[in-house]
Amino acid sequence: MQRIRRPLNLLRTDRRRFVQAGLAVGFSLKIPAGAFAQDGKVNFYNWDTYIGEDTLENFTGETGIQVQYDLFADNNELFAKLRNGNPGYDVIVPSNDYVERMILAEMLMEIDHDKIPNIANIDPMFTDPAFDPGRRYSLPYMWGTIGIGYRKSAVDAPPTSWSDLFVSDKYAGRIALLSEPTNVLQLAMKAAGHSLNDWTDENLAAAEAMLLAQKKNITAFAPDNGQDLLLAGEVDLAMEWNGDILQVMEEDDDIGYVLPEEGGLLWEDCLSIPVGAPNVDNAHALIDYLLGARAGADIADFIYYATPNAAALELMDETYTDNPAIFPPPAALEKSELAIFPGQEMLRKIDEAWTRVKAG
Amino acid sequence: MAEGRQAAARRPWVFAAFALPSLGWLLVFFLVPLGIIFLYSVGENVSLTRVETTWTLSNYARILEPEILDLALRSVRIAGLATSICLVVGFPMALVIATASPAAKPWLLLAIMLPFWTNLLIRTYALLNILGTRGRLNEALGWVHGKLHGAFELVGLERLGLLEERFTPFTFLGTETGVVIGIVYVSLPFAILPLYSALERMDRSLLEASLDLGAGQLTTFRRVLLPLALPGVVSATIITFIPALGQFLTPDLLGRGQVDMIANVIERQFKGANDWPYGAAISMILLYATFILLALRAFADARRSAARAR
Numbered sequence: 009m010q011r012i013r014r015p016l017n018l019l020r021t022d023r024r025r026f027v028q029a030g031l032a033v034g035f036s037l038k039i040p041a042g043a044f045a046q047d048g049k050v051n052f053y054n055w056d057t058y059i060g061e062d063t064l065e066n067f068t069g070e071t072g073i074q075v076q077y078d079l080f081a082d083n084n085e086l087f088a089k090l091r092n093g094n095p096g097y098d099v100i101v102p103s104n105d106y107v108e109r110m111i112l113a114e115m116l117m118e119i120d121h122d123k124i125p126n127i128a129n130i131d132p133m134f135t136d137p138a139f140d141p142g143r144r145y146s147l148p149y150m151w152g153t154i155g156i157g158y159r160k161s162a163v164d165a166p167p168t169s170w171s172d173l174f175v176s177d178k179y180a181g182r183i184a185l186l187s188e189p190t191n192v193l194q195l196a197m198k199a200a201g202h203s204l205n206d207w208t209d210e211n212l213a214a215a216e217a218m219l220l221a222q223k224k225n226i227t228a229f230a231p232d233n234g235q236d237l238l239l240a241g242e243v244d245l246a247m248e249w250n251g252d253i254l255q256v257m258e259e260d261d262d263i264g265y266v267l268p269e270e271g272g273l274l275w276e277d278c279l280s281i282p283v284g285a286p287n288v289d290n291a292h293a294l295i296d297y298l299l300g301a302r303a304g305a306d307i308a309d310f311i312y313y314a315t316p317n318a319a320a321l322e323l324m325d326e327t328y329t330d331n332p333a334i335f336p337p338p339a340a341l342e343k344s345e346l347a348i349f350p351g352q353e354m355l356r357k358i359d360e361a362w363t364r365v366k367a368g
Numbered sequence: 369m370a371e372g373r374q375a376a377a378r379r380p381w382v383f384a385a386f387a388l389p390s391l392g393w394l395l396v397f398f399l400v401p402l403g404i405i406f407l408y409s410v411g412e413n414v415s416l417t418r419v420e421t422t423w424t425l426s427n428y429a430r431i432l433e434p435e436i437l438d439l440a441l442r443s444v445r446i447a448g449l450a451t452s453i454c455l456v457v458g459f460p461m462a463l464v465i466a467t468a469s470p471a472a473k474p475w476l477l478l479a480i481m482l483p484f485w486t487n488l489l490i491r492t493y494a495l496l497n498i499l500g501t502r503g504r505l506n507e508a509l510g511w512v513h514g515k516l517h518g519a520f521e522l523v524g525l526e527r528l529g530l531l532e533e534r535f536t537p538f539t540f541l542g543t544e545t546g547v548v549i550g551i552v553y554v555s556l557p558f559a560i561l562p563l564y565s566a567l568e569r570m571d572r573s574l575l576e577a578s579l580d581l582g583a584g585q586l587t588t589f590r591r592v593l594l595p596l597a598l599p600g601v602v603s604a605t606i607i608t609f610i611p612a613l614g615q616f617l618t619p620d621l622l623g624r625g626q627v628d629m630i631a632n633v634i635e636r637q638f639k640g641a642n643d644w645p646y647g648a649a650i651s652m653i654l655l656y657a658t659f660i661l662l663a664l665r666a667f668a669d670a671r672r673s674a675a676r677a678r
Contacts, residue, residue, distance in 0.1 A: 082639075084639035084640050085639070087642070088638060088639060091417045092417070109416060112416060113415065113416035113417045115417070187620075187625050188640065189636070189640055189641075190640065223626075226626075227542060227624065228541075228542060228624035228625055228626070229624065229625025229626065230624070230625065231620065231625075240500075242500070242501070352413060352416060352642065355640070355641055355642055355643070356641060356643055358641070359636055359637070359640065359641035359643065360433070360435075362636070363435050363436070363439070363628075363633055363636075364435045366439075366625070366626075366628035366632070367435040367436075367438045367439045367442075367628060368435075
């Protein structure tokens with residue numbers, strides 16, 4: 009005889025099944041982490057691998073303030089996160105041109121210098137930049153350059169000009185550029201002999217044409233792994249951040265870093281407090297701690313970027329202070345420039361030029 | 369099924385209690401954000417951080433620029449190629465699983481699904497490893513080349529010049545080929561499952577009848593099996609094509625930034641270019657395209673059921 013199968017009738021429910029379903033729904037909900045304001049807490053939003061190993065632990069040990077540490081991958085992610093209102097961060101780490109952008113958009117809170125005695129540790133070179141006069145909205149954290157990483161055995165001499173990447177076909181098929189439109193076009197303008205902040209329609213068009221002509225010689229537009237391509241031998245020249253190249257220089261002696269004679273791009277990452285931060289006093293405490301000599305030295309020693317903290321610099325040894333990839337020679341540094349925010353109009357034109365380069 | 373509907377009619381509040389959380393979820397986390405994106409797409413940037421809905425079509429108009437149309441065409445081409453390959457490769461695999469013994473079936477399904485549970489980024493990085501000039505695939509091809517070359521030498525054919533002396537590795541990364549391989553790899557489970565589902569429900573006796581009546585294997589495949597599996601093929605096509613069109617990770621990583629697709633433009637608008645209305649407009653175009661495809665399919669389904677009813 010055929011077995012009659014009763015179909016499962018969920019609607020003919022019983023109390024036990026209803027409770028089970030209810031628990032399932034309940035456990036899938038979560039009370040948001042920031043729902044209850046807490047004393048002794050600070051929310052720190054930073055780049056990945058951009059702090060010393062024990063820095064935050066030591067901070068909590070000294071001050072008793074707990075740190076909620078979140079990570080972002082690039083400035084665009086940071087800006088997009090904060091664009092529609094601060095989701096609860098107390099201290100953020102934007103780069104100089106994004107500090108400028110956020111000041112314009114009124115997203116940053118003024119920093120009370122009285123609460124930050126360690127401001128005295130900052131090297132005078134960084135105390136009054138054009139993008140934030142008087143450092144009202146930001147304090148320097150780390151700085152560095154974008155230059156050329158290269159494989160010593162593959163070139164007859166260290167590259168001396170951006171045109172090796174942007175114009176010449178000497179290294180055809182062995183070149184990697186960054187993938188951020190603004191950075192690449194800025195340095196293309198440098199290769200053409202202009203300032204990297206000279207955003208005019210003509211300069212932009214010339215840079216676009218230069219890139220379209222060079223595109224066949226370029227192996228990759230690498231988002232942040234140009235140094236890996238260099239290490240793996242897939243490319244011989246890479247436009248990259250100095251810190252990234254330093255990482256692979258540790259693993260391979262055959263890799264070098266140089267700022268070309270036109271100069272490179274100078275960048276500065278800064279500590280800021282976004283408007284709407286829930287723990288403003290603790291934010292000041294964290295910033296003050298990070299600007300301390302010991303903390304600054306620990307951070308610099310671990311992440312190997314250049315520190316703007318003069319007091320921390322005194323605690324470092326020559327392998328750090330004399331490293332030309334971290335602290336470029338004055339001649340090259342002089343011609344390197346900090347980027348300014350091009351403005352929303354120009355951002356659109358930059359994007360359109362970049363789309364044409366990528367589609368061509 | 370009919371019992372369920374009867375029960376629903378008898379206890380509408382119980383039905384609502386179960387349906388409401390799901391419908392609420394759909395509303396809050398899907399329809400409302402979609403509505404917001406639509407409002408962005410007809411809006412404008414009034415400051416660095418605020419968008420105002422001015423009901424302008426200027427964002428849609430920007431999509432008609434030649435470079436965007438070029439990228440759109442390239443995306444359709446790459447997605448179309450990837451979908452075709454998925455169908456051609458996936459159909460035999462689905463057939464094998466559908467006709468496998470009940471003991472083997474779950475294992476075969478697991479074998480298809482398991483890579484799918486690994487994060488997309490990790491799978492794409494794995495492909496970077498495999499497709500490089502010194503990666504596994506080129507290693508394998510080089511080995512085959514070596515063996516063939518050795519065999520030719522043995523027979524004395526090497527003078528014919530059929531094979532080069534040394535094996536030059538193929539370049540997959542940074543080309544459309546690499547991107548298509550990446551998309552196929554990522555989309556194959558999506559293609560196999562609907563095909564398997566349709567093939568499993570198919571009445572095998574029809575195939576037997578066709579063979580009994582004298583049609584050969586090929587004719588049976590073409591005129592009985594394929595038409596029966598057609599709904600599965602259509603589902604598989606839609607499920608594979610639409611996400612393939614919206615890929616940006618694979619072109620970025622495997623294409624080495626050289627093979628931009630339309631979704632890369634969208635990503636840039638929400639990040640560096642800070643032009644959310646424009647990005648929203650391009651996204652909505654992709655959405656409209658999806659809706660049109662789904663509507664066409666529903667229309668075709670309705671006509672087929674109407675024809676069958678007659």
